[in-house]
Amino acid sequence: MDDLLNLTAHGLSERIEAGEVSVREAAEVANARVEEVDGDLNSFVTTTPELALERAGRVDERLRDGGVRPWEVVPIAVKDVLSTRGVRTTCGSKILEDFTPLYDASALANFGEAPVMVGKSNMDEFAMGSSTENSAYGPTKNPWDTNRVPGGSSGGSAAAVAAGEGWWALGTDTGGSVRQPAALCGIVGLKPTYGRVSRYGLISFGSSLDCIGPMTRDVRDSALLLQAIAGHDPRDSTSANVEVPDYLAGLEEGVEGLRVGVVTELMDERIDAGVREVTSRVAAGLEAAGAEVGEVNLPHAYYALEAYYIIAPAEVSSNLARFDGVRYGLRVQADGVHEMYRKTREAGFGAEAKRRIMLGTYALSSGYYDAYYAQAQKVRTKIIEDFREAYARYDVLVSPTSPSVAFEIGAKADDPLAMYLQDICAVPASLAGVPAISVPGGLSEGLPVGVQLMGDHFTEPMLLCAARAAEKSAGFDFTPRP
Amino acid sequence: MISEEQVRHVAGLARLGLTEDEMREMGGQLDAILDSIEKIRELDLSDTPPTANPLNLSNVLRSDEPRPELPSEEALSPAPDAVDGLFAVPRID
Numbered sequence: 001m002d003d004l005l006n007l008t009a010h011g012l013s014e015r016i017e018a019g020e021v022s023v024r025e026a027a028e029v030a031n032a033r034v035e036e037v038d039g040d041l042n043s044f045v046t047t048t049p050e051l052a053l054e055r056a057g058r059v060d061e062r063l064r065d066g067g068v069r070p071w072e073v074v075p076i077a078v079k080d081v082l083s084t085r086g087v088r089t090t091c092g093s094k095i096l097e098d099f100t101p102l103y104d105a106s107a108l109a110n111f112g113e114a115p116v117m118v119g120k121s122n123m124d125e126f127a128m129g130s131s132t133e134n135s136a137y138g139p140t141k142n143p144w145d146t147n148r149v150p151g152g153s154s155g156g157s158a159a160a161v162a163a164g165e166g167w168w169a170l171g172t173d174t175g176g177s178v179r180q181p182a183a184l185c186g187i188v189g190l191k192p193t194y195g196r197v198s199r200y201g202l203i204s205f206g207s208s209l210d211c212i213g214p215m216t217r218d219v220r221d222s223a224l225l226l227q228a229i230a231g232h233d234p235r236d237s238t239s240a241n242v243e244v245p246d247y248l249a250g251l252e253e254g255v256e257g258l259r260v261g262v263v264t265e266l267m268d269e270r271i272d273a274g275v276r277e278v279t280s281r282v283a284a285g286l287e288a289a290g291a292e293v294g295e296v297n298l299p300h301a302y303y304a305l306e307a308y309y310i311i312a313p314a315e316v317s318s319n320l321a322r323f324d325g326v327r328y329g330l331r332v333q334a335d336g337v338h339e340m341y342r343k344t345r346e347a348g349f350g351a352e353a354k355r356r357i358m359l360g361t362y363a364l365s366s367g368y369y370d371a372y373y374a375q376a377q378k379v380r381t382k383i384i385e386d387f388r389e390a391y392a393r394y395d396v397l398v399s400p401t402s403p404s405v406a407f408e409i410g411a412k413a414d415d416p417l418a419m420y421l422q423d424i425c426a427v428p429a430s431l432a433g434v435p436a437i438s439v440p441g442g443l444s445e446g447l448p449v450g451v452q453l454m455g456d457h458f459t460e461p462m463l464l465c466a467a468r469a470a471e472k473s474a475g476f477d478f479t480p481r482p
Numbered sequence: 483m484i485s486e487e488q489v490r491h492v493a494g495l496a497r498l499g500l501t502e503d504e505m506r507e508m509g510g511q512l513d514a515i516l517d518s519i520e521k522i523r524e525l526d527l528s529d530t531p532p533t534a535n536p537l538n539l540s541n542v543l544r545s546d547e548p549r550p551e552l553p554s555e556e557a558l559s560p561a562p563d564a565v566d567g568l569f570a571v572p573r574i575d
Binding site: 102195303324327329335337347378384429432433 | 499504508512515516519520523559574
């Protein structure tokens, strides 16, 4: 049974379909693995072993009648920012410590009645952070080295997948929160095109940026999980009314003639030499596989982090206004409604959430709006224009995912600016709304390095095919750790 | 420099309580972040339109038809205080 832990999600799905293994057995293996390692790793805020078994049993029953889709049979971890009916959803925050949603996020709608979920994975509070240290439920450890962070904000999902606590996970990515932890934990993380996956039931951080994405052991798993979650949803007016293609069909087509541009601005001295080296090696691997590889400029990438750290806090200051002690979540009683708001939010939010609410409120306030928020929105236009020009010449852009490998717990905890720099390679694609995937490219200092591939809007089939070729050339074999 | 008075003002706008320590540290932290962001102001973007949505969606409308939703009793169940089918709050001051 233990060998099941070494399978990819699609590999497990095939074994289940062939009748060699039941979904319940798979859930038992996942539960046992969570039990074994999560005391150390803290990948989960809430584990749901009984729920996983019960739902697995129901999928097993349905399997006898057929019509079960391949992704439904594989146990999954779900980031604790996605609403799950009847299962506590905290967003890594004290303010939602006792919050139980009344419905499932739309991204979970294609898993039959409900997904075979092993638990709700840990995260930086309201998805704000790059290390999962900003969780009110304690930090998650990196399975490669438990003195180090798994990245963030979807660090719990990344650690769970890397450790084999389930075969795959859902994360969310506002400015790199799927891709950077995937990179730091040696797994594949995909941020789809903005709007490709419904945000309904995703507790909002930056509404013009938030994307739900697969965190998986390999690229084929990523395509399979995207197939499960993509689609238009009338309940999310920003979800794209664009047909969902078959993400698996062209996966092995190769990169012969594909035009690949390495982004010059994201390969400078801000990026550790070892990370650049792995990125160059993966680009060379694509060239050896038949791609035409050149260099490309995104001149406004130098302003992307700055624009992001105005736009995202501005949106969060507005989105977190809903946590006011009235409709759900924590309330600290006080005499008078305004004092109740202030006390509830003071007690419920952690330091980074408060900092970003303050920053966003300041940037949106009278007298500063034009200088900061409006200017950042214009920079966003320039970044989109940069991408448009780049995609006139190239099909896929390549860069590192993160400027460094996993850093030690506590190393950046008191320095918000150093933490924000983790996002420099990830935020351009977030601001442009284009799809981007992080693939393990190799090791530096004995730790995994992620290489990022970016495509144009809705080109996920091509992007996944290129990522598959990158994965093959890197030859990075997944094994659960520790 | 962001003064403590400005911090209090912005926290007031956000209905956000801060501890005394947070109040003292916040100004300096915001200053450091704003300093690092300052460089976007060097770009002349007077002719550039702003982007609010990366897919340039504008208003998405649907027909205004009633449909089944959560019963109000269920919708009120996560509320810290609900009375007579309504959300209850302390006195409005």
